[in-house]
Amino acid sequence: xxxxxxxxxxxxxxxxxxxxxxxxxxxxxxxxxxxxxxxxxxxxxxxxxxxxxxxxxxxxxxxxxxxxxxxxxxxxxxxxxxxxxxxxxxxxxxxxxxxxxxxxxxxxxxxxxxxxxxxxxxxxxxxxxxxxxxxxxxxxxxxxxxxxxxxxxxxxxxxxxxxxxxxxxxxxxxxxxxxxxxxxxxxxxxxxxxxxxxxxxxxxxxxxxxxxxxxxxxxxxxxxxxxxxxxxxxxxxxxxxxxxxxxxxxxxxxxxxxxxxxxxxxxxxxxxxxxxxxxxxxxxxxxxxxxxxxxxxxxxxxxxxxxxxxxxxxxxxxxxxxxxxxxxxxxxxxxxxxxxxxxxxxxxxxxxxxxxxxxxxxxxxxxxxxxxxxxxxxxxxxxxxxxxxxxxxxxxxxxxxxxxxxxxxxxxxxxxxxxxxxxxxxxxxxxxxxxxxxxxxxxxxxxxxxxxxxxxxxxxxxxxxxxxxxxxxxxxxxxxxxxxxxxxxxxxxxxxxxxxxxxxx
Numbered sequence: 280x281x282x283x284x285x286x287x288x289x290x291x292x293x294x295x296x297x298x299x300x301x302x303x304x305x306x307x308x309x310x311x312x313x314x315x316x317x318x319x320x321x322x323x324x325x326x327x328x329x330x331x332x333x334x335x336x337x338x339x340x341x342x343x344x345x346x347x348x349x350x351x352x353x354x355x356x357x358x359x360x361x362x363x364x365x366x367x368x369x370x371x372x373x374x375x376x377x378x379x380x381x382x383x384x385x386x387x388x389x390x391x392x393x394x395x396x397x398x399x400x401x402x403x404x405x406x407x408x409x410x411x412x413x414x415x416x417x418x419x420x421x422x423x424x425x426x427x428x429x430x431x432x433x434x435x436x437x438x439x440x441x442x443x444x445x446x447x448x449x450x451x452x453x454x455x456x457x458x459x460x461x462x463x464x465x466x467x468x469x470x471x472x473x474x475x476x477x478x479x480x481x482x483x484x485x486x487x488x489x490x491x492x493x494x495x496x497x498x499x500x501x502x503x504x505x506x507x508x509x510x511x512x513x514x515x516x517x518x519x520x521x522x523x524x525x526x527x528x529x530x531x532x533x534x535x536x537x538x539x540x541x542x543x544x545x546x547x548x549x550x551x552x553x554x555x556x557x558x559x560x561x562x563x564x565x566x567x568x569x570x571x572x573x574x575x576x577x578x579x580x581x582x583x584x585x586x587x588x589x590x591x592x593x594x595x596x597x598x599x600x601x602x603x604x605x606x607x608x609x610x611x612x613x614x615x616x617x618x619x620x621x622x623x624x625x626x627x628x629x630x631x632x633x634x635x636x637x638x639x640x641x642x643x644x645x646x647x648x649x650x651x652x653x654x655x656x657x658x659x660x661x662x663x664x665x666x667x668x669x670x671x672x673x674x675x676x677x678x679x680x681x682x683x684x685x686x687x688x689x690x691x692x693x694x695x696x697x698x699x700x701x702x703x704x705x706x707x708x709x710x711x712x713x714x715x716x717x718x719x720x721x722x723x724x725x726x727x728x729x730x731x732x733x734x735x736x737x738x739x740x741x742x743x744x745x746x747x748x749x750x751x752x753x754x755x756x757x758x759x760x761x762x763x764x765x766x767x768x769x770x771x772x773x774x775x776x777x778x779x780x781x782x783x784x
Contacts, residue, residue, distance in 0.1 A: 553671075
C-alpha cells in the first residue's frame with residue numbers, strides 16, 4: 280500500500296512540475312500573440328517604420344517564448360500515456376479527441392503562420408504578412424481551447440456514457456463537451472488571465488526602458504497598448520471568475536468549501552475577504568455577510584454546503600452522507616466486475632442485470648475506491664490561501680491599470696518613479712496569480728482525476744516509484760535549464776532593445 284501511495288504522490292508531483300513550468304510559457308504566448316498582431320497592424324495601416332521596428336522587437340520575444348512553450352507542452356501530453364495510462368484508457372475516446380484537434384491547430388495552422396510571421400519580412404506581401412500575425416494569434420488561442428475543454432470535462436464529465444464492455448467512456452455529444460458551462464468558463468477565465476499576464480510583461484519591459492531613459496516613444500506606445508489590453512482583460516478575469524465560482528458551486532461543492540475554508544454550511548453564508556483557515560472549523564477573518572451565498576446561489580439567503588455537510592450529509596438540504604456515496608460506488612465497482620465475469624461466460628441475462636446496477640450507481644463510481652470519507656477532502660489550507668491571494672492580486676491589477684491609464688492621459692507616467700517601479704513588479708505578481716489559479720483549480724478538485732468518477736489513486740500507470748522519481752528530477756533539471764535559457768535570451772534581446780535610434784525611439 281505504501282508503494283502505491285508513493286507512486287501516486289510522485290506521479291502527481293511530476294505532472295504538477297511539468298504543468299507549472301509549461302504554464303510559465305503558455306499564457307505569455309496566448310496574450311502576447313494578439314499584442315504583436317495589433318502592433319503589426321499599426322505598421323500595416325500607417326507604414327511608419329517605428330511601428331515596424333516595434334513589432335519586430337516584440338515578435339522576437341514572442342518567438343523565444345513560443346518555442347520553449349512547445350517543448351514543455353509535448354512532454355506534458357506524453358505523460359498522460361506514460362504516467363497515467365489507466366486514466367488514458369478510461370477516457371481515451373473523450374480526452375483524445377480534443378488533444379488530437381489541439382495537435383492539428385498547433386502543428387498545422389499555428390506553426391505554419393508562425394513561420395510566415397517570423398521570417399516573412401520582405402518575403403511575402405505586407406497584407407499576407409500581417410494576416411499571418413493574426414492567424415498565429417488565433418491559431419495559438421484555438422489550440423488552447425481544446426486542452427482547456429479536456430480539462431473542463433475532467434472537472435465536469437458530461438456528454439459521455441460508460442461502456443462496460445470496453446471499460447471506456449464514450450462520447451455521445453461532442454457539443455455538450457465543448458459548450459458545457461464548465462468548458463466555456465474555463466476557457467474564458469484562463470484566456471483572459473493570459474492576456475493580462477502578457478500585458479504586464481510588455482508594461483514591465485517598457486517601464487524598464489523609461490527608467491533607463493531609452494526608447495521613450497517606443498516604450499510609451501507599447502505601454503499604452505498593453506495597458507488598454509490589460510485593463511479589458513483584468514475586468515473580464517473578474518467577471519469570468521464570478522461565473523466560474525458560480526459554476527463550481529453547482530458542480531464541485533467540495534472545491535468551493537475548500538476555497539472559502541467553509542466547514543459548516545449555512546443560509547446567508549459570508550464571504551471571507553481576508554482570513555485564515557482552521558482545523559475542522561470555518562475560516563476566521565474579515566467577512567462580508569451573505570456574499571458567498573449570493574456568489575454561489577445568486578441569492579443572499581441561499582444555502583452553501585460546507586465540508587461537514589458534504590461528508591456527513593444534510594437531510595434538510597438533500598445532501599446524502601458521503602458513506603452513502605461510497606457504498607453506492609462500491610456497488611458500482613462490484614457490478615462492473617460481475618459484468619465482466621458474465622461477459623466472459625457469455626451470460627447475456629446476468630450481463631444486463633449487472634449493467635443496470637452499474638449504471639444506476641455510476642455517478643458515484645469513483646467513491647467506491649475510497650476507504651475513508653475524509654479522502655474526499657482536498658487540501659483546505661493550500662486551496663483557501665491560493666484562492667484569496669489570487670483574488671487580491673486580481674483586484675489590485677484593475678486598480679493599478681486604471682491608475683496607469685490615468686497617468687498616461689495626464690502625461691505623468693514617465694516622470695512617476697513609483698509607478699514605474701510598480702510596473703516592474705507587476706509581471707512577477709501576474710505570474711504568481713496565474714500559477715495560483717491553476718493550483719486552486721487542480722488542488723481544489725483533489726482527489727479526483729475525473730470528478731466523482733475516477734480518483735487519482737486509480738489513474739496511475741503501473742510503474743516503479745523509482746523510475747518516476749528519476750524522471751521527476753530529470754524534468755526539473757531540463758525545465759529549469761530551459762527557463763534559464765529563455766530568461767537569458769530574452770534579457771539579451773531586451774538589453775539590445777529595438778532597432779531604433781534614441782531620437783526615434
